[in-house]
Amino acid sequence: MKAMILAAGFGTRLFPLTIDRTKPAIPFLGKPLVGYVAEYIARFGFKEIVVNLHHQPDSVIRALGDGSAFGVHIEYSLEEPEILGTAGALDNARHLLGDEAFLIVNGKIISDIDITAAVETHRRSNAIATMVLKPNIKRERFTVVETAEGYVTAFGGMAEPLTEVEIRDTDQLPRSPLMFTGIHILEPRVFDYIPKGQFSDIVSNIYRPALADGEKIAAHITDGNWYELSTIPRYLDISLAMMVDQSVFTGKGCSISSESSVRDSVIWDDVTIEAGSALYRTIVADGVVIRKGEHFENSAIVRADMVRNCDEIPEKSLKGYFQGENFIVPFG
The missing domain is CATH 3.90.550.10 (Spore Coat Polysaccharide Biosynthesis Protein SpsA; Chain A)
Structure with missing residues (x-):
């Protein structure tokens, strides 16, 4: 096969x-x-x-x-x-x-x-x-797949979060909807x-x-x-969840000062992080330089020249801003 x-x-x-x-x-x-x-x-x-x-x-x-x-x-x-x-x-x-x-x-x-x-x-x-299906326990926004006796019967709308009443009444929680795994x-x-x-x-x-x-x-x-891994927050959360005995992943060719603070972050290749800088829950893409005194959290950072030279910024992407040599995308 x-x-x-x-x-x-x-x-x-x-x-x-x-x-x-x-x-x-x-x-x-x-x-x-x-x-x-x-x-x-x-x-x-x-x-x-x-x-x-x-x-x-x-x-x-x-x-x-x-x-x-x-x-x-x-x-x-x-x-x-x-x-x-x-x-x-x-x-x-x-x-x-x-x-x-x-x-x-x-x-x-x-x-x-x-x-x-x-x-x-x-x-x-x-x-x-x-179709390989999985209970959508967190009620994330995936299409509900309805089944009966081992077969798919219909495709519904997006899963809805539990109501406050359902959350309080833990003895009567509805069955988790099924979602498609791809x-x-x-x-x-x-x-x-x-x-x-x-x-x-x-x-x-x-x-x-x-x-x-x-x-x-x-x-x-x-x-x-x-x-x-379809969104920036998912990418970071899943990366951190799958790290073993570490809270920071560092790619190849990086220079990270021992006098910087980097926590719960993913660093790609050829990144420079200078002394006196701080990162928390941040994704740093290839070739980025984090200068002395810069502090970022809940952000994705790429080189500014890449964004300036791209044809267009996708409408569905998170909004970002330029800061010096970098382009910063904050996320919740």
């Missing part, structure tokens, strides 16, 4: 960390995020992998190469001139995926979910696809639902019509660890 990693997105909510690379290519604790995904699925025997590309494709190719560093063999599927969406991406890569069931994994997740168990669920289900197994007949040569989405253009046609979509529900 082949696998496909979706890596074509723009990463607008991670801007400016994605100013010179796409989201799956950003570094995460010393290796590209998409490299973690490749290693993750390789542990379950998936060695032949397709990776789709669109936005800043060279950044993904530089991060992954031929895949040998991550124990896999990679073929690339380029989407141009326009991005094709999650369903259109499959059709564009159909010639690479073959004629058997295949695995799809989002290129922006960190997880230890047992994919072998999900594949076994799929093989027993006689379904067109199997991991699924699909049969080749899903291609029958994909409109050719245009932007299309797996849920809207494959799963909803398939359910309407009486097809089965199996639900594999897991409580495995799963993290999605």
Whole structure:
């Protein structure tokens, strides 16, 4: 069974960390995020992998190469001139995926979910696809997936936070809604639902019509660890949660003064932090210099020249400001 990693997105909510690379290519604790995904699925025997590309494709190719560093063999599927969406991406890569069931994994997740168990669920289900679902205990803003007797029945709206009454009445807490992990197994007949040569989405253009046609979509529900790195605060929180016996991660070629204060932060490569400066809960991107006396917290920092020279600042990105040689993005 082949696998496909979706890596074509723009990463607008991670801007400016994605100013010179796409989201799956950003570094995460010393290796590209998409490299973690490749290693993750390789542990379950998936060695032949397709990776789709669109936005800043060279950044993904530089991060992954031929895949040998991550124990896999990679073929690339380029989407141009326009991005094709999650369903259109499959059709564009159909010639690479073959004629058997295949695995799809989002290129922006960190997880230890047992994919072998999900594949076994799929093989027993006689379904067109199997979605790997997880209880949304924190009621984060993910689409609610409704299920019954082991199968998906519908897709709802976004999960809503618990009300104050529900929080107080702990004996009557409602069941956590289920959310999609971005991991699924699909049969080749899903291609029958994909409109050719245009932007299309797996849920809207494959799963909803398939359910309407009486097809089965199996639900594999897991409580495995799963993290999605789609925003700057998520990126920092998950990085800190996964650090072992340390509160600061430092990349290659950095110079950090012993007379500076750096706590709960992620430092990328070739960063200089001078004496008398202080960082708390801060992400510092490649090549940034933190000058003496500068103090930052709850911020992402990139070089100002990168922002000044970029074509446009994405509308969905957090607002930032210029300070000297740097561009600072505060976050709550």
